[in-house]
Amino acid sequence: MSVIKPRIDDLLEKTDNNRFLLASLASKRACDINSMLRGQHSRVLAVQDVDDITIALSGADTISMAMDEILDGDISYDHERYVSALQHANPEA
Template sequence: MSVVKPAIDDLLEKTDHNRFLLSSLASQRASDINNMLRGQHSRVLAVQDTDDLTVMLSGKDTISMAMEEIVDGTISYDHERYEAALGHIDPQEA
Protein backbone atom coordinates (compact mmCIF):
# COMPACT_ATOMS: atom_id res chain seq x y z
CA MET A 1 0.00 0.00 0.00
CA SER A 2 1.27 3.43 -0.94
CA VAL A 3 1.46 6.28 1.53
CA VAL A 4 1.21 8.87 -1.25
CA LYS A 5 -2.10 9.21 -3.02
CA PRO A 6 -1.95 9.23 -5.93
CA ALA A 7 0.99 6.85 -6.11
CA ILE A 8 4.31 8.40 -7.13
CA ASP A 9 4.77 5.75 -9.83
CA ASP A 10 1.47 6.78 -11.44
CA LEU A 11 2.51 10.43 -11.33
CA LEU A 12 5.93 9.72 -12.84
CA GLU A 13 4.33 7.81 -15.72
CA LYS A 14 2.51 11.03 -16.68
CA THR A 15 5.79 12.97 -16.83
CA ASP A 16 8.08 10.49 -18.60
CA HIS A 17 9.59 9.53 -15.21
CA ASN A 18 10.99 13.05 -14.83
CA ARG A 19 10.80 14.07 -11.16
CA PHE A 20 11.76 17.67 -11.92
CA LEU A 21 8.94 18.00 -14.45
CA LEU A 22 6.47 16.42 -12.03
CA SER A 23 7.40 18.83 -9.26
CA SER A 24 7.26 21.80 -11.64
CA LEU A 25 3.81 20.87 -12.97
CA ALA A 26 2.43 20.19 -9.49
CA SER A 27 3.83 23.37 -7.93
CA GLN A 28 2.64 25.59 -10.78
CA ARG A 29 -0.86 24.08 -10.68
CA ALA A 30 -1.01 24.37 -6.88
CA SER A 31 -0.05 28.04 -7.20
CA ASP A 32 -2.78 28.53 -9.82
CA ILE A 33 -5.34 26.90 -7.51
CA ASN A 34 -4.26 29.15 -4.63
CA ASN A 35 -4.55 32.25 -6.82
CA MET A 36 -7.96 31.16 -8.08
CA LEU A 37 -9.26 30.58 -4.56
CA ARG A 38 -7.85 33.86 -3.31
CA GLY A 39 -9.55 35.73 -6.15
CA GLN A 40 -12.90 34.00 -5.68
CA HIS A 41 -13.08 34.49 -1.95
CA SER A 42 -11.26 37.75 -1.29
CA ARG A 43 -14.54 39.69 -1.15
CA VAL A 44 -16.18 37.26 1.23
CA LEU A 45 -13.37 36.22 3.54
CA ALA A 46 -10.39 38.05 4.96
CA VAL A 47 -7.80 35.65 3.57
CA GLN A 48 -4.78 35.42 5.79
CA ASP A 49 -3.53 31.98 4.78
CA THR A 50 -4.67 30.60 1.44
CA ASP A 51 -3.58 27.06 2.30
CA ASP A 52 -5.90 27.05 5.32
CA LEU A 53 -8.71 28.37 3.13
CA THR A 54 -8.13 25.66 0.53
CA VAL A 55 -8.19 22.88 3.09
CA MET A 56 -11.26 24.39 4.72
CA LEU A 57 -13.15 24.54 1.40
CA SER A 58 -12.03 21.33 -0.25
CA GLY A 59 -10.64 19.14 2.52
CA LYS A 60 -7.39 18.85 0.52
CA ASP A 61 -4.22 20.86 0.19
CA THR A 62 -3.41 22.38 -3.19
CA ILE A 63 -0.47 20.05 -3.92
CA SER A 64 -2.73 17.01 -3.46
CA MET A 65 -5.33 18.60 -5.72
CA ALA A 66 -2.67 19.30 -8.37
CA MET A 67 -1.25 15.78 -8.25
CA GLU A 68 -4.72 14.27 -8.61
CA GLU A 69 -5.23 16.42 -11.71
CA ILE A 70 -1.90 15.23 -13.14
CA VAL A 71 -2.66 11.56 -12.59
CA ASP A 72 -6.17 11.78 -14.07
CA GLY A 73 -4.88 13.66 -17.13
CA THR A 74 -6.55 17.02 -16.44
CA ILE A 75 -3.09 18.63 -16.31
CA SER A 76 -0.42 17.60 -18.79
CA TYR A 77 2.44 19.06 -20.82
CA ASP A 78 3.52 19.29 -24.45
CA HIS A 79 6.44 16.86 -24.74
CA GLU A 80 7.93 18.38 -27.92
CA ARG A 81 7.71 21.95 -26.61
CA TYR A 82 9.31 20.86 -23.32
CA GLU A 83 12.20 19.13 -25.11
CA ALA A 84 12.67 22.15 -27.40
CA ALA A 85 12.79 24.49 -24.38
CA LEU A 86 15.54 22.33 -22.90
CA GLY A 87 17.45 22.47 -26.17
CA HIS A 88 17.17 18.73 -26.77
CA ILE A 89 15.48 19.17 -30.14
CA ASP A 90 15.36 21.89 -32.78
CA PRO A 91 12.32 24.18 -32.16
CA GLN A 92 11.67 24.14 -35.91
CA GLU A 93 11.11 20.38 -35.75
CA ALA A 94 8.63 20.60 -32.85
Protein backbone atom coordinates in the same frame (compact mmCIF):
# COMPACT_ATOMS: atom_id res chain seq x y z
CA MET B 1 6.02 14.12 3.99
CA SER B 2 5.55 11.59 1.25
CA VAL B 3 3.11 11.10 -1.54
CA ILE B 4 0.84 8.14 -0.79
CA LYS B 5 -2.18 8.88 -2.97
CA PRO B 6 -1.80 9.21 -5.83
CA ARG B 7 1.21 6.92 -6.02
CA ILE B 8 4.42 8.65 -7.08
CA ASP B 9 5.10 5.98 -9.72
CA ASP B 10 1.73 6.66 -11.34
CA LEU B 11 2.46 10.38 -11.37
CA LEU B 12 5.92 9.88 -12.84
CA GLU B 13 4.42 7.91 -15.74
CA LYS B 14 2.54 11.09 -16.69
CA THR B 15 5.82 13.05 -16.87
CA ASP B 16 8.16 10.61 -18.61
CA ASN B 17 9.63 9.61 -15.22
CA ASN B 18 11.01 13.13 -14.79
CA ARG B 19 10.76 14.14 -11.12
CA PHE B 20 11.69 17.74 -11.85
CA LEU B 21 8.94 18.06 -14.44
CA LEU B 22 6.41 16.49 -12.06
CA ALA B 23 7.40 18.90 -9.29
CA SER B 24 7.22 21.86 -11.68
CA LEU B 25 3.79 20.92 -13.03
CA ALA B 26 2.37 20.27 -9.58
CA SER B 27 3.86 23.46 -8.16
CA LYS B 28 2.59 25.65 -10.99
CA ARG B 29 -0.90 24.17 -10.82
CA ALA B 30 -0.98 24.42 -7.01
CA CYS B 31 -0.13 28.13 -7.29
CA ASP B 32 -2.90 28.58 -9.86
CA ILE B 33 -5.42 26.80 -7.61
CA ASN B 34 -4.31 28.83 -4.60
CA SER B 35 -4.67 32.10 -6.52
CA MET B 36 -8.12 31.09 -7.69
CA LEU B 37 -9.23 30.20 -4.18
CA ARG B 38 -7.77 33.38 -2.69
CA GLY B 39 -10.37 35.25 -4.73
CA GLN B 40 -13.02 33.56 -2.59
CA HIS B 41 -11.23 34.40 0.65
CA SER B 42 -13.53 37.24 1.67
CA ARG B 43 -16.64 35.09 1.31
CA VAL B 44 -15.24 32.37 3.57
CA LEU B 45 -14.02 34.84 6.18
CA ALA B 46 -17.52 36.27 6.36
CA VAL B 47 -18.72 32.81 7.42
CA GLN B 48 -15.89 31.72 9.73
CA ASP B 49 -12.36 32.57 10.75
CA VAL B 50 -9.88 30.18 9.10
CA ASP B 51 -6.13 30.09 8.70
CA ASP B 52 -5.90 28.01 5.52
CA ILE B 53 -8.37 29.14 2.90
CA THR B 54 -7.59 26.26 0.54
CA ILE B 55 -8.39 23.49 2.99
CA ALA B 56 -11.44 25.39 4.21
CA LEU B 57 -12.87 25.62 0.69
CA SER B 58 -11.88 22.27 -0.75
CA GLY B 59 -10.93 19.95 2.08
CA ALA B 60 -7.54 19.29 0.44
CA ASP B 61 -4.25 21.09 0.07
CA THR B 62 -3.35 22.52 -3.33
CA ILE B 63 -0.46 20.13 -4.02
CA SER B 64 -2.75 17.14 -3.51
CA MET B 65 -5.34 18.71 -5.77
CA ALA B 66 -2.71 19.38 -8.45
CA MET B 67 -1.31 15.85 -8.30
CA ASP B 68 -4.80 14.37 -8.60
CA GLU B 69 -5.34 16.51 -11.70
CA ILE B 70 -2.02 15.34 -13.19
CA LEU B 71 -2.94 11.70 -12.57
CA ASP B 72 -6.40 12.20 -14.10
CA GLY B 73 -4.83 13.76 -17.18
CA ASP B 74 -6.47 17.15 -16.57
CA ILE B 75 -3.01 18.74 -16.35
CA SER B 76 -0.31 17.80 -18.82
CA TYR B 77 2.56 19.32 -20.77
CA ASP B 78 3.57 19.64 -24.41
CA HIS B 79 6.27 16.97 -24.74
CA GLU B 80 7.75 18.34 -27.98
CA ARG B 81 7.91 21.88 -26.63
CA TYR B 82 9.52 20.60 -23.42
CA VAL B 83 12.20 18.65 -25.31
CA SER B 84 12.82 21.63 -27.59
CA ALA B 85 13.27 23.91 -24.57
CA LEU B 86 15.75 21.47 -23.03
CA GLN B 87 17.78 21.34 -26.22
CA HIS B 88 17.72 25.13 -26.48
CA ALA B 89 19.00 25.44 -22.91
CA ASN B 90 21.77 22.88 -23.53
CA PRO B 91 22.83 23.04 -27.22
CA GLU B 92 25.64 20.48 -26.76
CA ALA B 93 23.14 17.73 -25.87
